[in-house]
Amino acid sequence: MALLEVNNLGKHYNGETKVLKNVNFEVGSGEFVSIIGPSGAGKSTLLRCINRMVEISEGSVFIDGQSVGGMKKKSLRSLRTNIGMIFQHYNLVPRLTVIENVLHGRFGYKTNLQGIFGRFTEKEKEKAFELLDKLGIADHAYKRCDQLSGGQQQRVGICRALIQDPKIILCDEPIASLDPNSSKIIMDYLKKITNELGITCLVNLHQVEVAKAYADRIIGLKSGEIVFDGPSKLLYQEKIESIYGFQQRELITV
Numbered sequence: 001m002a003l004l005e006v007n008n009l010g011k012h013y014n015g016e017t018k019v020l021k022n023v024n025f026e027v028g029s030g031e032f033v034s035i036i037g038p039s040g041a042g043k044s045t046l047l048r049c050i051n052r053m054v055e056i057s058e059g060s061v062f063i064d065g066q067s068v069g070g071m072k073k074k075s076l077r078s079l080r081t082n083i084g085m086i087f088q089h090y091n092l093v094p095r096l097t098v099i100e101n102v103l104h105g106r107f108g109y110k111t112n113l114q115g116i117f118g119r120f121t122e123k124e125k126e127k128a129f130e131l132l133d134k135l136g137i138a139d140h141a142y143k144r145c146d147q148l149s150g151g152q153q154q155r156v157g158i159c160r161a162l163i164q165d166p167k168i169i170l171c172d173e174p175i176a177s178l179d180p181n182s183s184k185i186i187m188d189y190l191k192k193i194t195n196e197l198g199i200t201c202l203v204n205l206h207q208v209e210v211a212k213a214y215a216d217r218i219i220g221l222k223s224g225e226i227v228f229d230g231p232s233k234l235l236y237q238e239k240i241e242s243i244y245g246f247q248q249r250e251l252i253t254v
């Protein structure tokens, strides 16, 4: 059984034009898949449907055999402990420290009261330090997050996702705000997570050349439809141009 199954997924916002149309694919454990496509193709919406940050309009999404669409609040909260999220703008709490932000990744396992009072076990704190150390930012543990560079903040985002013990990590343009050096560090870590921990990574990317360099498999979206799904090495220039259109040719260097 695939870890993620997306069946005939359709999505419209407010009953208007369909943003996703009949999207079908499966992703197995430990796969590193990149989703590419022009602006507005529906990449973010697809990730949001998978963890139900937005409601699914048609079709179904299964994670580990559980249907995401039909879930009540409590089951959804429990399911989401399996899904790490990494965002373009990090989504950290800027005035809190690095370590506090990482520990936020454990909220899904806490009662509301434990969460409010920030009650974390020694084991959780040790794990948080261990992760920060692995990502090379343990020295910053007690700094406020807004004192860190973008690349460092994204590493905090990765630690926050990992401390959840997720089965899958959804990354929505994780390097769109970063310079090339920081982007490489982040992509290397994401790849490492998949290779060493067997965690599935689904990564939305604008940069086709990065997707080709890192992903085993690429899914190309255009106007809400899958127009390519296959090994990265089979995504040829012609297909890339048909996904993005000729006018954007200069933006795509492969």
Ligand SMILES: Nc1ncnc2c1ncn2[C@@H]1O[C@H](COP(=O)(O)OP(=O)(O)OP(=O)(O)O)[C@@H](O)[C@H]1O
Pocket: 013, 019, 037, 038, 039, 040, 041, 042, 043, 044, 045, 046
């Ligand atoms: N909350 C919303 N309400 C209404 N329309 C939305 C909403 N979110 C996205 N859309 C529309 O859905 C379409 C797909 O948007 P989405 O953000 O999923 O695309 P994307 O491929 O991730 O784009 P980008 O690469 O620019 O982030 C766009 O036309 C967008 O305007």
